[in-house]
Amino acid sequence: MGTQRDVDILRDRVHFHSTKLLLEIQREVQAIRRDLAEIRGILVTIMADGNPADHSQFDGQSIHIPDVPEEIVGRFLDAVRHDAPETFHDIADLPLREGFDALVYNFAKSTVVFNPGSDLSQRVPDETHFVNLLKSKWILEKLGRSSQLEAAGSASLWASYLLELKLDINKEYERFDSNQLVAPPEEAVSRLPDECFSIWVVEAQPLRPSELAAQRPLEEQILELLLPDSNGTRQTFLHVFRRSAVEFRLVTTTKDLTNPAYHQERDFIVNTDSTRVIPAYATPEGDNDSNNLLLSSTHVQDLRWQYLANSEDVASLQQALIGYRVHHTMTQISWSFNGSTNPGKKGKGKLQLWQLQHLPHMAGGGDEIANPSRLSNASPRSTSGSYNQRQHSITSLSSTSIFSGSSTISTVTGSRGNGTTVLAPEPPVMVLFTMYEGKYAFLYLELNAQIFVNPESCDCRKNSRRECHTVVLESKQKTLEIKRLCAQHKSGQGLYTWDLARFRIPRHPEFESVEVLPKVKYLTLHFQSVAEKDEFRTELSSLERLRNLEQRRYRNILSERDQRAQRPEGRSK
Numbered sequence: 001m002g003t004q005r006d007v008d009i010l011r012d013r014v015h016f017h018s019t020k021l022l023l024e025i026q027r028e029v030q031a032i033r034r035d036l037a038e039i040r041g042i043l044v045t046i047m048a049d050g051n052p053a054d055h056s057q058f059d060g061q062s063i064h065i066p067d068v069p070e071e072i073v074g075r076f077l078d079a080v081r082h083d084a085p086e087t088f089h090d091i092a093d094l095p096l097r098e099g100f101d102a103l104v105y106n107f108a109k110s111t112v113v114f115n116p117g118s119d120l121s122q123r124v125p126d127e128t129h130f131v132n133l134l135k136s137k138w139i140l141e142k143l144g145r146s147s148q149l150e151a152a153g154s155a156s157l158w159a160s161y162l163l164e165l166k167l168d169i170n171k172e173y174e175r176f177d178s179n180q181l182v183a184p185p186e187e188a189v190s191r192l193p194d195e196c197f198s199i200w201v202v203e204a205q206p207l208r209p210s211e212l213a214a215q216r217p218l219e220e221q222i223l224e225l226l227l228p229d230s231n232g233t234r235q236t237f238l239h240v241f242r243r244s245a246v247e248f249r250l251v252t253t254t255k256d257l258t259n260p261a262y263h264q265e266r267d268f269i270v271n272t273d274s275t276r277v278i279p280a281y282a283t284p285e286g287d288n289d290s291n292n293l294l295l296s297s298t299h300v301q302d303l304r305w306q307y308l309a310n311s312e313d314v315a316s317l318q319q320a321l322i323g324y325r326v327h328h329t330m331t332q333i334s335w336s337f338n339g340s341t342n343p344g345k346k347g348k349g350k351l352q353l354w355q356l357q358h359l360p361h362m363a364g365g366g367d368e369i370a371n372p373s374r375l376s377n378a379s380p381r382s383t384s385g386s387y388n389q390r391q392h393s394i395t396s397l398s399s400t401s402i403f404s405g406s407s408t409i410s411t412v413t414g415s416r417g418n419g420t421t422v423l424a425p426e427p428p429v430m431v432l433f434t435m436y437e438g439k440y441a442f443l444y445l446e447l448n449a450q451i452f453v454n455p456e457s458c459d460c461r462k463n464s465r466r467e468c469h470t471v472v473l474e475s476k477q478k479t480l481e482i483k484r485l486c487a488q489h490k491s492g493q494g495l496y497t498w499d500l501a502r503f504r505i506p507r508h509p510e511f512e513s514v515e516v517l518p519k520v521k522y523l524t525l526h527f528q529s530v531a532e533k534d535e536f537r538t539e540l541s542s543l544e545r546l547r548n549l550e551q552r553r554y555r556n557i558l559s560e561r562d563q564r565a566q567r568p569e570g571r572s573k
Contacts, residue, residue, distance in 0.1 A: 066173065068134045071190065072197075076138050079197040088200075091142065096158050098200065099143045103165060105201045107136040111172055116181055123182045127189050128196050136169055139199065212251045212265045219243040222359040223320045228291075228309045233257040238306070240320045242359075245506050247271045248321060250295075250306075270321060273509060274298050276499035277321050280305070281314050282433035283440065283495070284349040293317055296496050303496065316359075323505035324354035324429065328539040334526040335432055335443070337482075337517070349434030351525070351536075353447075353543055356426040356505055422557050425550035426505060428543040438490040440498040444483040444514070445523070447543060449551070450476040457522060469533050473523045480520045 068076075080091060087095035110132035114125040143149060143162060152158045175181045215221050223240035230236050234256050241249040248270045256262035270277075278294035291314050295304040308314050315326035329352050336346035432443035445451070457472035473480065485502055487494035502508045527533040 068138050069186075072131070072134055073138065075194070075197045076135060076199065079194065080199045082198065083200050083202050085200060092145065093148060094139070094142050094146050096143070096146065096148050096152070099139060099146070100158070100161060100165075101201045102199050103136055103139045103143065106132045106139065106199075107165065107169065110136055111175070111181060112168075114181070120182065123180065124184050125181060127184045127192055130184050131189060131192060131196055133169070133172055135197070135199065136165075137173075140166055140169060212267045213237075213239045213253045215241060216249075219249060220361040222362060223316055224362070225313045225316065226309060227252065228307055229254070233259075234262075238308075238317070240317065240359075242320070242361075246273055246504075268295070268304055270295055272321060272501040272504050275501065276497065277318070277501040277504075278495060278498050279318070279433060279500050280495065281311070282350045282352075283491075284347075284433060284435050285491070294496070318500070319357070320359050322500060322503065323356060323358050324503075325357040327353040327355045327428070327543055328536075329353075330527075330532065330536060332528055333432070335434070336524045336526075337520050338522060339524060344436060347432075347434045347436070349432050352431045352433070353539055354429040354431060355543060355546060356428075358505075422554065422561075425547070425554050428547055429503070431503070435491070436484065436486050439494050440487040440491060442483075442485045442498075442500070442503070444485065444503055445473070445480060447540070447547065449547070451480070452476065453537065453540070454522070458524075466530055469527045469530060471525045471527070471533055471536060473525070474521070478521065479518075480523055482517045482520050482523065483514045484517055485514050 077091065080088075085095065085098045087098055109129065111125045111129045112133075114129055116123040116125075140162065149156075149158055149162065176183060219241040221239060222242050223238070225238045227236040227238055234254055236252060236254040239251040239253065241251070243249055249267055250270060251265060251267040253263070253265040274297060276294075276296045276298060278296055280292050280294045281290050291308045291310055293306045293308070293314060295306060296302065306317065308317060311329070315329070319325050329350065331350050332348065333351045334346070334348045338345070340346060427446045427448040430445045430447055434441050434443060451473060452475075454472050454474045457474065458468055458470040475481075485499070488497040502511055502514060525536070527536060
């Protein structure tokens with residue numbers, strides 16, 4: 001609707017100004033013709049008797065246009081005071097510029113645009129076109145009596161302009177006199193609403209800028225965040241539209257609450273196959289209070305810093321692009337492989353626990369779904385809070401494609417009818433943001449059912465549990481499959497190649513090429529306090545319960561499918 005409105009406004013403006021321009025050209029041509037005719041007359045007179053005659057210029061006084069009906073005049077008098085320009089004070093003294101604009105505008109929308117047919121019914125113009133012709137004649141008369149026109153003089157451009165318009169209006173009336181056109185019934189004209197009798201040209205609102213923040217075909221909006229750029233009455237928002245599983249359109253818009261005409265926006269395409277998602281907020285030596293992601297193309301030098309208001313918004317944007325919900329975050333975590341103290345096998349950094357959960361389409365969802373950042377607003381220590389949010393997201397989404405956390409159920413159509421595909425659930429993930437040999441690095445560990453916390457391997461054996469700050473992760477398969485991804489260069493320029501998108505879902509083309517560390521039998525995590533260690537254990541247990549729930553649900557679906565296949569009615573279908 002907004003686009004069609006803009007097209008209509010633009011078309012009306014072009015028509016209005018082109019009509020004024022055409023009339024001005026016609027006036028100039030007519031003036032030249034009159035000058036030529038006068039010169040020819042003078043020459044003829046001189047050649048005949050040598051005395052030039054005094055020829056009065058044609059002033060249009062001989063043209064008589066029928067009067068406007070009194071009932072219509074009354075409605076014009078009522079309308080002339082509505083939306084009047086500041087220069088209008090009295091009906092007997094119309095301002096020239098605004099008056100001529102009104103005359104040209106209404107005449108351009110009169111019967112001059114009507115092309116009659118041969119039948120009688122096809123020679124009756126629209127009532128609004130007819131009223132605009134009457135309106136043009138009425139405005140013409142008022143301008144002709146204006147003291148401003150009299151002050152301008154009969155030789156002014158205004159006077160010539162008025163004469164030209166009078167000739168054009170007269171031609172329209174002649175179409176009625178010659179039965180080319182037939183006036184519509186009076187009762188039909190009298191029933192027209194008041195807006196059809198409006199006089200003045202009301203300046204239209206400025207054309208709206210292109211609405212980049214509007215959802216386009218084949219994309220869905222999944223996120224909207226208020227940015228810290230907002231100041232006073234101006235608010236800046238980030239809108240994220242999902243175009244495919246790996247491509248997104250990010251739009252920033254700035255609007256002024258006190259000035260509807262102020263509107264700035266820009267968009268940016270992110271394809272996680274070729275755009276790096278750089279967690280600048282998580283640099284181990286940086287400011288842990290920073291809230292920004294850096295988006296960088298792998299093909300060209302194109303950096304985009306996305307500053308966000310808080311850590312919850314950072315997690316929401318990361319979730320939109322990567323597909324994993326940040327279940328929990330902790331900082332200043334020390335880690336080591338196999339208890340080693342050698343460089344490269346120990347370090348410090350930020351820790352995050354992830355759960356696969358794609359952001360749903362905002363339209364039609366509840367308030368929690370419409371503002372996905374609220375999913376991370378629950379207390380990180382609340383196990384039941386995480387579970388309730390998880391359950392809400394499961395039941396609020398479309399049954400056609402259900403993003404049920406880490407597994408996906410989709411309806412597919414085949415030659416024998418509809419069917420259901422069920423993808424095995426992805427396990428939760430633990431990611432450490434750290435350094436390796438002076439380079440930014442990720443340590444990535446999938447928390448599958450083989451991973452467990454071994455309480456016999458930590459300091460609880462030596463000290464009281466209340467004094468133990470350590471958690472040891474091991475695998476039933478004897479070694480942990482920890483992936484390590486490093487930036488291409490050391491810190492500084494290396495930041496721009498520290499790509500979190502390698503771990504996105506669906507799998508990145510280069511995911512399988514990420515280095516897997518050999519012979520890691522256990523991973524030791526050392527926390528700053530016993531409370532932080534307990535916090536980690538609680539959140540890890542929460543993710544394990546969710547993982548087991550997903551696995552159990554997945555097995556139940558497969559079991560039900562197999563049971564249906566074994567039934568006679570199932571086999572007959």
